[in-house]
Amino acid sequence: MVSTMQSVCDVPAIHNAGPKAASFNPYADNGGSIVAIAGNDFAIIASDTRLSSGFSVYTREQSKLFKLSDTTVLGATGCWCDTLTLTRILEARMQMYLHEHQKCMSTAAVAQMLSTMMYYKRFFPYYISNILAGLDDEGKGCIYSYDVIGHCEKAKFRAGGSAGALLQPLLDNQIGLKNMENVDVQTINVEKALAVIKDVFISAAERDIYTGDSILIKVITKDGIRDENFPLRRD
């Protein structure tokens, strides 16, 4: 009798655990790509407009660019529910800054605050790839890119989101003029930047199923922010 009891107790714990439901995943990958390029007196940021999950396209016309001020635009892709939450808090914090200091937040200040807000959720991160584009205090274009836990880096051009790894080497070559011989390095203008952005998005839409439908481009200059649209393949 005693030996029977012993054998029941010897069964490893895992067999006593009973049936278990598949664990809940609070994150979703809703795809989307962002590209941003900064010039001497402008910054351009573009995103595709596809919102998807797995093999289904939720909507073909979801902008992932958020105008935060007259000189700052945020591009955010990844987990869409986190993006909605983060941008809402960000907009509220910028309003609070405006009322406390009687002036709009500068791009550099927003960039630092975004890093702090992302790191605040270090142990339950917002699953978002952020790229912030804008003009600095001197009116020069600047780009800041982030990882999900708030690491921030200033750059001249950056690709992020589902096709980020696909597009960054293309930008390194075409904008950064890397691995090229006998090139005359000159500052990039708006027309060239727009052409490169359209080209890289067309390439991304060919290979990345989470990028497509169309691109929304915001051109930030001292005169304000101009919108542009460009269709991509929809399959």
Place this chain on the structure above:
Amino acid sequence: MCTFSRAPITTGTSVLGIKFDGGVAIAADILGSYGSLARFRDCPRIIKVNKNIILGAGGDYADYQYLKDIIEQKIIDDECQDDGFHLKPKSLHCWLTRVLYNRRSKFDPFWTNFIVGGIQDGETFLGTVDKLGTAYEDMHIATGYGAYIALPLMRDALEKNPDLDMRQAQELLVKCLEVLYYRDARSFPKVSLI
């Protein structure tokens, strides 16, 4: 890590929503499934919230009923204020986004997806929220199997004729639910449409 999350128990399948000229329509069947068992055959899950909002729900029926009770109380409070202001579809949609996102952040989600439709300031509104708080607006929305089976039919119909009238929209939704009944094992031939 200990999680609170459960699995859905009594569930509703796809919900479909579409915008048409001057309005919105939401449709779903009225079956409450218990796993693979077609258990409850009169579970309407589309409601008129107030005179300018309609709401459809899929997923766990208990979670839907719990939120429906809260929303209905909000409408009663709204009426009691008697200030001429009423809840608007965008406000309800936004509120649902926050409620569902908060619960997913506690690892205890409401296992539902909602479609909110309505008219706000003379414009039609159609939006959806899922159990994570993922929210978006579109001309046509379908959840569950509807996203695979009905949505392509709806996109096709709207591409051919972008300005559907009410009758055409209703016919399209009924057709979509009929096709869903052919293939979705958790569907039912009785439907509700608002």
